[in-house]
Amino acid sequence: MDKLQIEQVSRQWLEEIVIGLNLCPFARRELVNNRVRFAVSEADSEEALLRGLQEELRFLEEHPDTETTLLIHPGVLTDFDEYNDFLAAVDGLLQLLELEGIYQVASFHPDYRFAGTGAEDAENYTNRSPYPMLHLLREASVERAVDSHPNPDAIPERNIAVMAELGADDLRQRLARIIAGNA
Template identity: 60%
Template sequence: MSESPVVIATRKWVEDVVVGYNLCPFAKRELVKNRVRFTVTDANNEDDLLQALHAELQRLEDEPEIETTLLIHPGVLQDFYAYNEFLDAADALLAYLELEGVYQIASFHPDYQFAETEPGADENYTNRSPYPMLHLLREASLEAAIDSYPDVDGIPDRNIALMNELGAEKMRSILANCLNVSAQERAGE
């Protein structure tokens, strides 16, 4: 079965940006081992997205061979500020399910903006993705990876410096290329 265009674009972004530029030094190992689940929800409202999030957390509980999940939701929370507010509901779901400390949710969005930065700031591209998504991580695995990494505290500063070096224009081009590859795949079907 072929992957959806959304998954193709997201996988290309993970390969080219996250792994290719080593934004997350822990990602390559899991990608190579095929332990990253890429899944797209058809949710078109926040309640449906919370249900999809709940289902993915349950899947992680039931299937320990999945290390991490990228829950991609192209039909809801296109506005970054609404997405950012939704993260509180996602964290509340973790608390309700008594999964705080078991899983962590990292956030990626096409218009990601760190607090106290301008919308066009280069550094925002460390968390800009082709589509809005929630990245579900196993806390224990993350802690083990952090413990074995020599300079985990330096990762954010290194990533910001890299984004400043590459610049927003190059990063926009890379993201556009991820979407174009997806469109080319779809055209070739």
């Protein structure tokens, strides 16, 4: 797939899964207001991805009208365990750039697996995406969104219940359809 197709797949995933299933009650507003940046990286190494991450953080610093970035990196860290280990380097970069507390990075991966879950448990689909991606969020915006929500602590529990109700087979088919529909 080319970069445009990867962006289209990622956008459709955001629309149908994240927003459509209300996994993130804050995402719809930002997408509708065109404040979500989809950045498809051509990185083929962890070092190149870290450089791309630094560029995206700089972009957000220079463009306050962009609320958040999905840094999609289909060519690197396709193995979930390697991806999960890489998140320590992401945290280290935020510290090095003195951006800890200003930005946070949420993680999404096609094989996402929460600790203590089986590889095919439905709850893992709350963080499963068509491609590996890093979601760059403004910390102040996250705090405002959480403060405005009537019960933010219930969001993860609700999401797990939704995923369990749909089941892993249904969710796997949804992701496959999104990817196939844009190939």
